Amino acid sequence: MLKVSMEFIYEILEIMENNEKESFEDIIESISKILKRDLKIHISLEKLNGLTYEEGIISDKKFSIPIGTTYFSFILTGVGIEKDLDDKDIEFLRILALLIKGYLKKKEAKILKDLTFSFISKRNINELFEEILKKLEKIIPYTSANIGLLENDTLQYLSFRGYEKYKADEFINSFKMKREEFYTLDTVLRTKKPLLIEDTKDYPFWVFIPQTAWIRSLLMIPIIYGDKITGIISFDSDKAYTFSERDIEKVNSVIPILALSLENAKLYESLKKELEEKIIIEKSLKSSLYQVIRIASDLVETRDPYTVGHQKKVARISVIIGREMKLPQERLRFIAICALLHDIGKIAIPSEIMNKPSFLTPLERSLVNTHSEIGYKILKKINILGEVAPVVYQHHERWNGSGYPLGLKGDEIFLEARIIAVADVVEAMTSHRPYRPALPLESAIKEILDKKGVLYDPLVVDTFIHALENGKIRF
Numbered sequence: 001m002l003k004v005s006m007e008f009i010y011e012i013l014e015i016m017e018n019n020e021k022e023s024f025e026d027i028i029e030s031i032s033k034i035l036k037r038d039l040k041i042h043i044s045l046e047k048l049n050g051l052t053y054e055e056g057i058i059s060d061k062k063f064s065i066p067i068g069t070t071y072f073s074f075i076l077t078g079v080g081i082e083k084d085l086d087d088k089d090i091e092f093l094r095i096l097a098l099l100i101k102g103y104l105k106k107k108e109a110k111i112l113k114d115l116t117f118s119f120i121s122k123r124n125i126n127e128l129f130e131e132i133l134k135k136l137e138k139i140i141p142y143t144s145a146n147i148g149l150l151e152n153d154t155l156q157y158l159s160f161r162g163y164e165k166y167k168a169d170e171f172i173n174s175f176k177m178k179r180e181e182f183y184t185l186d187t188v189l190r191t192k193k194p195l196l197i198e199d200t201k202d203y204p205f206w207v208f209i210p211q212t213a214w215i216r217s218l219l220m221i222p223i224i225y226g227d228k229i230t231g232i233i234s235f236d237s238d239k240a241y242t243f244s245e246r247d248i249e250k251v252n253s254v255i256p257i258l259a260l261s262l263e264n265a266k267l268y269e270s271l272k273k274e275l276e277e278k279i280i281i282e283k284s285l286k287s288s289l290y291q292v293i294r295i296a297s298d299l300v301e302t303r304d305p306y307t308v309g310h311q312k313k314v315a316r317i318s319v320i321i322g323r324e325m326k327l328p329q330e331r332l333r334f335i336a337i338c339a340l341l342h343d344i345g346k347i348a349i350p351s352e353i354m355n356k357p358s359f360l361t362p363l364e365r366s367l368v369n370t371h372s373e374i375g376y377k378i379l380k381k382i383n384i385l386g387e388v389a390p391v392v393y394q395h396h397e398r399w400n401g402s403g404y405p406l407g408l409k410g411d412e413i414f415l416e417a418r419i420i421a422v423a424d425v426v427e428a429m430t431s432h433r434p435y436r437p438a439l440p441l442e443s444a445i446k447e448i449l450d451k452k453g454v455l456y457d458p459l460v461v462d463t464f465i466h467a468l469e470n471g472k473i474r475f
Helices: 004-018 024-038 086-120 123-138 171-176 185-191 245-252 255-282 288-303 310-323 329-340 345-346 362-368 373-380 388-394 415-429 441-450 459-467
Strands: 043-045 062-068 073-080 144-151 154-161 177-180 194-199 216-223 227-236
Touching: 004 024, 024 043, 024 086, 062 086, 123 144, 123 154, 154 171, 154 227, 171 415, 185 194, 185 216, 185 227, 216 245, 216 255, 310 329, 310 415, 310 459, 329 388, 329 415, 345 373, 373 388, 388 415, 415 441, 415 459, 441 459
Parallel strands: none
Antiparallel strands: 043 073, 062 073, 144 154, 144 227, 154 177, 194 216, 216 227
16 A cells, blocks of 8 residues: 655645646656655556546556546546556545645636726727737637627727738738628528638638638537627637637637627727716816716616615715714715715626525635726726725725725825725615615614724724714614
């Protein structure tokens, strides 16, 4: 039986935990060296070919254990160099395979996270999808790839990579694929399913174009939002039989994120343009700022009927708290503006998530949590709202530094954001939500008192309670 010490296990775990920047193959090579050195076992990694995740091959000396996640499919294979392997040895190797699978899932989660939040730091749709194509290049063996937006049965490429190698980048940049002219596009739109062409020379409906004559295999996958195809992601290769059904599975796992990101980016650009146009039109009027704020606030609430009036109620509570703190009138007006716009970033969150009648998944919750940063990015580009943007950015920061997105704490957080944080949580708890009925006011009071000095500014909490007890705040 193999002699496995705790030091050996720790060494294996340390390799996985502390070498995230290394490739998966490098990690396996490091583990293999330790196994060969200490246990006289040699392991290697092969791509999954024919075996399912539940199957494996084990003999006296040789073993083959499948390891599969969404993106990665490998077989851990090996052989005992000096002795036969007994049942306990095999059980240890299965545990090792599980550890490796856990490492793979961690890398997979990072890829998903990067794809999900990449739109936050991008200024437009083109930059967003360029980043996504770069990340997909790590898991799909393409020569070139593109992402196109579908409008009126015509595909217009928004982003592409790899075509410069064949001097076809200018052609792709201006090329529009029309459904009636291309059987490939028509097939994907008609079936709403991926199209895999293993060899274009054997495909009877392939349309020959001189600029893309080098393409030998193609993979087209629809990007579906709701039940509508909004775009298509395609992969090309200059070699036949490059892509497989497994590649479709890899991309399919991130298609929902692509669809959400596309929708978010479109909404972001649309809202920014709409707000800026309204400000330009009415900039000569003193009331234009408040009109834009009300419109922006109403835009959020029309997408989330369960929180109608939420921003206005938070603004009312916040102003009362500020008045009790003896803040000047000009600062009270500023707090009101910040509170009215504190959730403006939710315009970029799909309504399917905002109105979900059950608790959100971790991924959905992470997406919702981006609204403060999205709101900041929208508002900072509008001159007269530039000072509001940082407060909107910070309204989910917490007194002890446990909030987001920056992890600020104490006085590092703007006073306006600390006031809005208390007003926001009280109003939210006492209002109806899709996933729960309204909670009693006592529950909200208990929340802010129990976490006073932990999550919430003690002075703001005390001021709110004082105003409530004196009838200045009513629910």
